[in-house]
Amino acid sequence: MSAEGWIAACSADDVNPEDVTEFEHDGRSFAIYRSPKNEYFATDGSCTHENFPLADGFVMDDIIECAKHNGRFNYRTGKAMGAPACIDLKTYPAKVENGTVFIKID
Amino acid sequence: MGVEFTPRDYSLIGPESRRAVERGLATATWYSCPIPRKRLKELMQRRDGPAIRDTIIWFAAFAVTGGLGYLAWGTWWAVPCFIAYGALYGSSSDSRWHECGHGTAFKTRWMNDVIYQIACFMVLREPTPWRWSHARHHTDTAIVGRDPEIAVPRPPDIAGILMSIFILKSGPKEIKRILMHCFGKLHPEEREYIPASEYPRVFRTARIWVAIWLAVGVACFAAGSILPAMYVGILPSVYGGWLYLVFGLTQHAGLAEDVLDHRLNARTVYMNPVLRFLYWNMNYHVEHHMFPMIPYHALPALHEEMKAYSPTPYRGLLDAYREIIPTLLKQVKDPTYHVVRKLPDGAPAYDIAEPKSKLAAA
Numbered sequence: 240m241s242a243e244g245w246i247a248a249c250s251a252d253d254v255n256p257e258d259v260t261e262f263e264h265d266g267r268s269f270a271i272y273r274s275p276k277n278e279y280f281a282t283d284g285s286c287t288h289e290n291f292p293l294a295d296g297f298v299m300d301d302i303i304e305c306a307k308h309n310g311r312f313n314y315r316t317g318k319a320m321g322a323p324a325c326i327d328l329k330t331y332p333a334k335v336e337n338g339t340v341f342i343k344i345d
Numbered sequence: 346m347g348v349e350f351t352p353r354d355y356s357l358i359g360p361e362s363r364r365a366v367e368r369g370l371a372t373a374t375w376y377s378c379p380i381p382r383k384r385l386k387e388l389m390q391r392r393d394g395p396a397i398r399d400t401i402i403w404f405a406a407f408a409v410t411g412g413l414g415y416l417a418w419g420t421w422w423a424v425p426c427f428i429a430y431g432a433l434y435g436s437s438s439d440s441r442w443h444e445c446g447h448g449t450a451f452k453t454r455w456m457n458d459v460i461y462q463i464a465c466f467m468v469l470r471e472p473t474p475w476r477w478s479h480a481r482h483h484t485d486t487a488i489v490g491r492d493p494e495i496a497v498p499r500p501p502d503i504a505g506i507l508m509s510i511f512i513l514k515s516g517p518k519e520i521k522r523i524l525m526h527c528f529g530k531l532h533p534e535e536r537e538y539i540p541a542s543e544y545p546r547v548f549r550t551a552r553i554w555v556a557i558w559l560a561v562g563v564a565c566f567a568a569g570s571i572l573p574a575m576y577v578g579i580l581p582s583v584y585g586g587w588l589y590l591v592f593g594l595t596q597h598a599g600l601a602e603d604v605l606d607h608r609l610n611a612r613t614v615y616m617n618p619v620l621r622f623l624y625w626n627m628n629y630h631v632e633h634h635m636f637p638m639i640p641y642h643a644l645p646a647l648h649e650e651m652k653a654y655s656p657t658p659y660r661g662l663l664d665a666y667r668e669i670i671p672t673l674l675k676q677v678k679d680p681t682y683h684v685v686r687k688l689p690d691g692a693p694a695y696d697i698a699e700p701k702s703k704l705a706a707a
Binding site for chain 1: 372386389391447448449452454473476477480483484540542543636637638
């Protein structure tokens, strides 16, 4: 971890455009997203509905859909888009430097 | 002579519910066929086209059968017209309810929402309670004490199944709950899977539905005929529910309970294109349960990907019912009996001895 709290999560190429991958750190799971415009975002790794891993889910535009119950969230803001996803996802700052995705965990 | 058996408690608030948690069967990790992520992504792609096309055909079929029924009213020719209209209304609406509830039928969200609301009303399932009930069904498919949608608890209630031809078993229960919701009350089981934040939505929808039913009643009174009620409201759900029963029983009836592998507790049944249109490919039920984010129009392709790992599909409804009927009759005397689906040689099996439950771990 850097002095500013940024953590190297994965290589930028580890995530395909409009897709998601999982990153584990210190016993916690995070989901790293690459938008269709090649921007990177990070949220908690599990769906707030029943804790299924979001990395198995489906990314469509700005939305991540949980693979188990189709709960949907906006991964940019973490906002839950309706039942069965009713509790927002926690989001984390993400950036890319020298081909590596960094996220800032509080 | 029947087998000694203590009937299991299928309610969600009884001892079986706690037992499922203790055994690691609740909110567990299920077997999943090893399909490459890249291929899954291709299959998960959403499109509006297929569902728009199918919905136009669906509404056109309502117009044709309903229109002919109107013209033939008062003659025997009205009977086949309303049999067809009813099957569209009370049965094919089940698959529309289902697919749009998952939000996968259309790419555009509002289209899923609109058809979901319409189909819910037709199939007599309240949108909010059933959305949550179905989420639980996917979490804990055929886990006793956890799944609120086990269609045939053991021992099977054969009379109840026959009554379901005209939804005479589930219908009164649904209507009773809708009336309860009208008065701002929920069944204790519903509190198990519906979050409190959703309660106002449940009550509001129930009141709208009852208002529509009353309006249909007034229309019948004004017209001096039951004809309006043949088209909208409870009646077509009742006289048109028979095909849903035919389809629905194939999904899980007679198969294993308390296993964490959809290949063992669900059926895939081949059907002709007409039936697949009415059922929106839900005959690929193993596939749907294992990968619920894949839209109905991609299920045949998913089926091809899963074939090597899955039991032999049933050749048709007759093939499925040749197994289901004797199994249910046998379960009346021996509720421990169930069909054991054979996995292909070499196909990986789920380690039932070590279920991984998020609830048990918590």
